[in-house]
Amino acid sequence: MIYMNRGIFWEIVALVLTIAVIGTVSLPLLDNYVMPEKREPNTILIRAYIQESGGFDPGVIRVKKGETVKLVVEGMDVVHGFKSEALGIDLGPIEPGEKKVVEFTPKEEGVYMFECTVVCSPIHHYMRGIIIVEGE
Amino acid sequence: MSRVNIIRKQMSGIKKICLFVLLMLSLSVFFLPVINADESSIEDEWLNDPHNHPDDIRVIYIKAYQFGFDPEIIEVNKGDRVIFRIISEDVTHGFFIDGYTPSPVDQKIVIEPGKIIEIGPITFDKPGKFKIRCSVTCGPLHPFMVGDIKVNPNFTYYSYLVGTLFVGMLTLVYVRRGPENKMLGISLEKEIDLLRVRGIGPILKRILQWRGFHFAVLWPSLLIFAVVIVAGFVGNPVGNKNFSIAVVWILWFALVEFMILLAGRTWCTVCPLPAIGEWIARRRLCGVHNVRKWFALKLKWPKRLNNMWLGALLFLTMSLIIPWLVTRPVVSGLLFVVLIAVGTILYITHPPRNFCRSVCPAGAYIGHDSNASIYSVRARDKSICDKHKAKECIRGSPEGYGCPWKLYPGGHDENTYCGQCYECLKSCPLDNMTVKIRMIGKDLAHMAAKAKNKFDEAWMGFIRFTLGVFYILVFFGPYSWIRDWGNMGVNFGANLASIGLLTPGVEGVVNWFKWAIMVAGVALVAYPAVFYTFSWFSKKVAKTDQPTKHIFLAFSYALIPYIVFIWAAFAVAILLVFWAYPITAFSDPFGWGWNLLGFKFKWDPFIPQSLPYVLASLSIIGMALAINSTYNIARKMLGGHDKAFRATSVMALLHILVAIAFVWVVAG
Ligand code: SF4
Ligand SMILES: [Cu+2]
Ligand SMILES: [Cu+2]
Numbered sequence: 001m002i003y004m005n006r007g008i009f010w011e012i013v014a015l016v017l018t019i020a021v022i023g024t025v026s027l028p029l030l031d032n033y034v035m036p037e038k039r040e041p042n043t044i045l046i047r048a049y050i051q052e053s054g055g056f057d058p059g060v061i062r063v064k065k066g067e068t069v070k071l072v073v074e075g076m077d078v079v080h081g082f083k084s085e086a087l088g089i090d091l092g093p094i095e096p097g098e099k100k101v102v103e104f105t106p107k108e109e110g111v112y113m114f115e116c117t118v119v120c121s122p123i124h125h126y127m128r129g130i131i132i133v134e135g136e
Numbered sequence: 137m138s139r140v141n142i143i144r145k146q147m148s149g150i151k152k153i154c155l156f157v158l159l160m161l162s163l164s165v166f167f168l169p170v171i172n173a174d175e176s177s178i179e180d181e182w183l184n185d186p187h188n189h190p191d192d193i194r195v196i197y198i199k200a201y202q203f204g205f206d207p208e209i210i211e212v213n214k215g216d217r218v219i220f221r222i223i224s225e226d227v228t229h230g231f232f233i234d235g236y237t238p239s240p241v242d243q244k245i246v247i248e249p250g251k252i253i254e255i256g257p258i259t260f261d262k263p264g265k266f267k268i269r270c271s272v273t274c275g276p277l278h279p280f281m282v283g284d285i286k287v288n289p290n291f292t293y294y295s296y297l298v299g300t301l302f303v304g305m306l307t308l309v310y311v312r313r314g315p316e317n318k319m320l321g322i323s324l325e326k327e328i329d330l331l332r333v334r335g336i337g338p339i340l341k342r343i344l345q346w347r348g349f350h351f352a353v354l355w356p357s358l359l360i361f362a363v364v365i366v367a368g369f370v371g372n373p374v375g376n377k378n379f380s381i382a383v384v385w386i387l388w389f390a391l392v393e394f395m396i397l398l399a400g401r402t403w404c405t406v407c408p409l410p411a412i413g414e415w416i417a418r419r420r421l422c423g424v425h426n427v428r429k430w431f432a433l434k435l436k437w438p439k440r441l442n443n444m445w446l447g448a449l450l451f452l453t454m455s456l457i458i459p460w461l462v463t464r465p466v467v468s469g470l471l472f473v474v475l476i477a478v479g480t481i482l483y484i485t486h487p488p489r490n491f492c493r494s495v496c497p498a499g500a501y502i503g504h505d506s507n508a509s510i511y512s513v514r515a516r517d518k519s520i521c522d523k524h525k526a527k528e529c530i531r532g533s534p535e536g537y538g539c540p541w542k543l544y545p546g547g548h549d550e551n552t553y554c555g556q557c558y559e560c561l562k563s564c565p566l567d568n569m570t571v572k573i574r575m576i577g578k579d580l581a582h583m584a585a586k587a588k589n590k591f592d593e594a595w596m597g598f599i600r601f602t603l604g605v606f607y608i609l610v611f612f613g614p615y616s617w618i619r620d621w622g623n624m625g626v627n628f629g630a631n632l633a634s635i636g637l638l639t640p641g642v643e644g645v646v647n648w649f650k651w652a653i654m655v656a657g658v659a660l661v662a663y664p665a666v667f668y669t670f671s672w673f674s675k676k677v678a679k680t681d682q683p684t685k686h687i688f689l690a691f692s693y694a695l696i697p698y699i700v701f702i703w704a705a706f707a708v709a710i711l712l713v714f715w716a717y718p719i720t721a722f723s724d725p726f727g728w729g730w731n732l733l734g735f736k737f738k739w740d741p742f743i744p745q746s747l748p749y750v751l752a753s754l755s756i757i758g759m760a761l762a763i764n765s766t767y768n769i770a771r772k773m774l775g776g777h778d779k780a781f782r783a784t785s786v787m788a789l790l791h792i793l794v795a796i797a798f799v800w801v802v803a804g
Contacts, residue, residue, distance in 0.1 A: 007347075007423045014351050014421035021355075024362040027725065028370050034730045047728070053373050053634045074729050077374040077629065078274050079228035079248070093228065093248060096273040096377065097738075099729065119249040120227050121627075 037099075043070045046129075048080040048094060050121035056114075059129035064136065068105045074098070081117030084131065093118050106133040182223045182252050193217045193257050198268075198283075200247050201225035202275050202627050204616025205268055205283035213288050214263045219256035224249045230271030231255060233285060235262065235745030240271040241738045247272075260287045265748055265803055267612070269713075271739065276463040276629040277619055279376050279714060284614040293803045296752045300759070300799055304792035307760045308785055311767040314777040319764050324578045329516065330571040340571070344558045347536075348422045350405070358408035361472055363725055368469020372727025373629035373637075375463040376717045376739075379725035384472075385462040387718035390707035392502065397576075397700050400511040401502050404555040409475050409498075410491050413483025414540070424534055430487065437490040444552075444592035447500025452599050452659060454497055456652045458607075459622035464638065466630050488540035493553055504596045506551040507579055508697040508761070513545070513554055513561075514572045521546030521568060529560040529569065536562030545569060550579045552593070576697050577765045584690035584769040594692035595660065598667065601695050602659040604702035605794065608751070609801050612709055621651035666790065667692065674786035678770070678779040690773055691787055694765035698791065701758030702798070705751040712750075713741045748803035755802075759795040763788045 032038050037045035047057045063069050073082045075094040082091040082100065091100040106112075115128035185195055196218055199206040206225075212218055222231060224247045231237070231245040236258055247253050270281035310320070317324045331341040343349055360383065368380035375381035395402045417432040418425050460467045475496070482491040492499045515521050521529075529545040532538035536559040539545050543553055545560035546568065560569045587593065610618050624644035628637035640648070671688035680687075716737035724730040766787045770780035 010348055010422050011420060014348075014355075017355055018358070018415070018421065021359050021362045024359065024366050027363065027366055030730075031726075031728060034732065035728070049373070050628070052628055052637055053630075076372060076377075076727070079246070079272060093246065095244075095246075096374065097729070118228055 037070075037072045040070070042068065043072060046071060046073045046082070047076050048073055048082065048116065048127075049076045050078060050080075051116075051123045051127040052121055053077065055127045056116075056129040061129065061131045063106055063131060063133055065106055065109055065133050066136070068103055070101060070103045073100050073102075078120050079118050080120050080127070082114060083117045084112055084114035086112040087114070087131065089114070090117070106131075109133050109135050178223055178250055178252065182221060185221060189219060193219055195219050195221055198222045198231075199225050200229040200231070200270065200281075201616075202227065203270070203277035203281040203619060203623075204614070205281075207283070208614040208616065209284045209286065210268070211286045211288060212260050214260060216260050216287075217257040218260060219254055220258075222247050222253045222255065223251070227274050228272055229274050229281070230269075232269045232271040232741075233258070234266040234269070234741065234747070235743075236260070236266060239740050241740045244271055262745075263287045263290055264292050264745070265290060266745060267747075269741070269744075273374060273376060275627050276373075276375055277459065277623055278374075279463075279717075280611045280619055281616070282612060282614060290804065292749065293799070296749070296756075296799045296803050297796060300752075300756055300792060300795045303756050303760055304763065304788060304795070307763040308788055311764060311784055312781055314781070316771070317768070319575045319577045319768070320760060322575045324575050324768075326575070327514075327578075328573040330573055332570070341561075344561050344571075347424070347562065350557060351422045353406045354408060354411055357406045358411060361408050361476075365469045365472055367725050367727075368465040368467075368472070369632040370726065371465055371631055373465065373631045373634055374727065375465060375629055376714070377721075377724070377727030378465040378631075379721040379727075380465045380468045381463060382714075382717035382721035384468055386710055386714045390711045392498075393700075393703045393707040396502060396505045396509055397704060398510060400506040400509040400513075400551050401554060401556045402511070403502055404492065404499065405557060407492075407498075409472075409496065410479035410483050410489060412476065413480035413491075414488070416480070417483050417487045418537075424532070424537060427532065427538075431484070432487045433485045435486050437486050437494070441494050443494065443590075444500050444504065444596050446494050447497050448504075448592060448596040448599055450495070451497035451501050451596070452656060455599075455603055455659075456622075456655060459610075459619060460624075460626075460638070463623075464630050466632050466635050467638075469632070488537075488542070489555060490542075492555055493541060499555075500596055501600055503552045504593060505600065505696060505700050505703070507583065507693070508576050508700045509551055510573050510576055512551055512572050512574060512579075513556055513558070514549070514570065515546045516568050516570050518547065520566055524566060524568075526565070528563040528565055532559075533563045533565065535565075536560065538563065550583050552583075576700075576761060577768065580693045580696060580765050581768040581772040584693040585772050587689045587693065588686060590689060594689050595664065597692045597695045597699065598664045599659045600699045601702065602663045603655070604699055604706060605798055605801070606655065606658065608706055608709070608798070612747075613801065618651070621647040621654075624648045670787055670790045674770075674783040677786050678774055678783035680774045680779055680783070682773060687773070687783070690769050691766055691783075694762045694769055694787070694791075697761035697765055698758040698794075701754045701761070705754040705802075708750055708754070709747055712747060713744055714739070715742060716740055751802040752799045755795050755798040759791050762791045766791070 035045060037043050044061055049055060049057060073091055073094055075096045075098050077096055079093050079095050081093055083089060087104060089102050089104065091102060094100050110133055112131045113128055114131060116124060120127065183197060189195060194216055196210060198220055200222060227249060229247045231247055232240050245255060264287055266285050268283040268285055270278055331337045364380045364384055367378050371378040371380065392403045415421050417430050419431050454461060461471065479491045530538045539560060540557060541553050541555050548554060624640035625647060626638055626640050626644060630637045668688050671691055672684050675684050675687050716739050720736045723733040723736050763784065767780055767784040770783040771777065774780050774783060
């Protein structure tokens with residue numbers, strides 16, 4: 001039997017707890033598990049930041065022709081919009097913390113643009129992205 | 137064979153070029169702005185109200201911008217029916233009037249750029265001052281995007297003015313009767329020995345004497361501050377959605393202010409900043425380890441730094457960047473990384489808590505202010521300490537370390553440098569150390585009498601006091617230009633990846649210098665000068681031959697309870713308006729839309745229309761305490777009731793004037 005001093009025992013418990021704190025740096029990785037939109041099939045989460053902070057994230061989206069996809073647009077910082085004229089989508093203003101959802105089935109291959117429709121920053125007019133519809 | 141291959145290669149090269157061109161073309165859409173033509177004409181349309189409103193309706197035109205409203209202050213008369221016509225100058229804003237518009241959770245008013253929003257008619261039937269607030273996150277300073285609306289006649293303001301004067305006079309009448317060693321009627325000699333209170337006393341004592349106590353309460357805050365740093369670096373660039381801002385500058389800040397009053401330096405008990413250094417140096421997390429075997433350089437702390445100056449000036453420096461600090465996650469994250477790094481290194485080079493005593497900006501103000509606390513760690517019976525030669529509380533014992541704050545716990549009689557680590561409770565073999573609850577301001581008189589050259593503590597007081605009043609004006613006042621000066625005109629939030637967005641323009645830097653001169657000038661020069669003048673007058677009126685300098689320094693201690701109540705007022709305002717942010721941040725620390733704990737709250741101020749009165753009342757309590765403290769100090773210093781009263785009446789004038797200014801800021 002290993003004899004362990006009670007003091008040493010608590011030191012080790014405390015040390016383990018302290019080292020465990022370092023684990024917080026991996027918290028951001030939880031994103032893929034915590035956000036349902038990141039787990040569900042055929043669902044794409046688009047986070048909308050002002051263009052200065054990166055704009056739509058992701059800004060380039062690949063979908064398959066003929067396959068129904070669900071786009072979830074999440075407002076992150078200020079009010080944004082989401083519109084793709086070519087695809088006939090307009091979600092209207094999206095408040096920070098709000099999510100708006102649209103489902104669509106791309107019929108034709110091609111590159112479609114989407115853009116923010118609410119003035120959200122000095123370079124708002126550059127806030128846009130593309131949806132690439134690929135064939136099977 | 138080889139020929140074919142070459143051709144195929146060329147073909148694929150051409151294909152690649154084609155693809156490349158195509159890609160560039162599609163990417164070029166990113167660089168062509170789409171501009172809608174109808175956005176410029178909105179201003180004319182806004183001012184040309186097409187409706188024919190009935191005569192009894194007033195139309196008020198408001199322009200919302202980052203981060204304020206134009207006009208800044210609106211006045212209406214009681215009974216007015218008002219329609220607001222609002223446009224936005226830049227991004228989408230919201231609109232909310234304390235006590236007049238519905239809760240933003242039920243109905244949110246959104247002001248999109250390019251649109252005219254009409255609200256009303258609202259009948260202004262309650263007089264007073266109300267805040268117009270932005271209710272849609274619009275950028276980093278959004279939480280402080282406020283304007284004023286005054287509904288005249290503002291009776292409550294006038295009655296609070298009269299009330300301030302009345303309470304001030306009443307306090308003077310009270311001290312005129314010569315209460316000795318009392319604070320507003322409560323004896324300063326009476327103390328409760330918390331660890332001997334029946335029921336909870338023995339339990340508390342066991343907890344405080346348990347060696348694992350310090351680690352157990354410290355670890356959760358270490359965890360929280362680790363999340364603060366991670367969130368500050370990678371989380372949402374908008375502050376109110378980011379754990380680092382929401383938890384530190386709303387929850388932590390407010391809790392510390394209340395703790396100062398109710399539990400002294402309890403924050404320093406659980407503070408994680410110097411903890412890592414302490415553990416490394418001691419080579420123990422819970423247990424006691426012989427000082428000779430410490431992992432530390434044990435250099436001597438320079439004598440010139442053995443005071444509060446460095447901490448006080450660092451606190452002021454932080455205040456100069458406060459609009460950034462409390463709204464930009466990355467700035468907060470960096471601050472805590474730096475504080476932890478410096479705290480750790482200094483513990484190893486200069487143990488024990490020299491960092492906390494002399495460097496930490498939080499330590500400086502918490503230590504200074506906690507002298508107005510009802511909480512104290514003291515010896516039960518000082519005569520026992522005098523006779524006890526072994527002095528384990530200084531030298532340490534196998535039960536506990538000698539005081540890491542370099543105090544003689546058995547003899548000390550002020551809270552300033554007592555970090556409430558409770559080592560003395562463990563090391564004292566005679567069970568003579570305890571926690572005492574007493575009336576606010578017990579120690580101020582004897583501290584003041586000793587303060588012959590303690591300019592550091594006096595100036596810490598001036599800095600804290602002026603900033604407490606000033607911040608209410610800056611963060612909850614209608615004057616957006618002040619905020620903008622301090623903010624260097626930067627409209628972006630930032631995490632580590634987007635830290636470059638914080639680069640200010642030339643104009644922003646120039647404005648920041650104006651702000652810095654204004655803040656530092658008021659805190660370091662103007663108010664101390666006024667205070668000195670009043671001290672000089674009170675010396676003349678009291679006809680004493682004490683040097684003015686001494687009177688001036690001594691009377692500055694009377695500000696401490698005042699400071700505590702002014703800052704408590706600020707903390708109440710922050711909590712009532714922003715309570716939803718920190719709670720939500722625990723569920724969604726990075727502001728990415730998580731819901732870890734299953735709850736989220738929307739911004740919904742809790743009875744914000746009561747704030748002017750709650751805040752004004754707190755400042756009046758602070759004022760009364762300050763007047764009575766001045767009297768107690770004067771009585772100890774000048775000897776005799778008569779001189780003390782005359783000196784107090786002069787200083788009371790200053791304390792009342794400041795309270796009136798404060799009431800004007802919050803309610804007028
Ligand atoms: S002085 Fe500063 S670092 Fe030290 S315990 Fe207090 S807050 Fe923490
Ligand atoms: Cu946008
Ligand atoms: Cu706004």
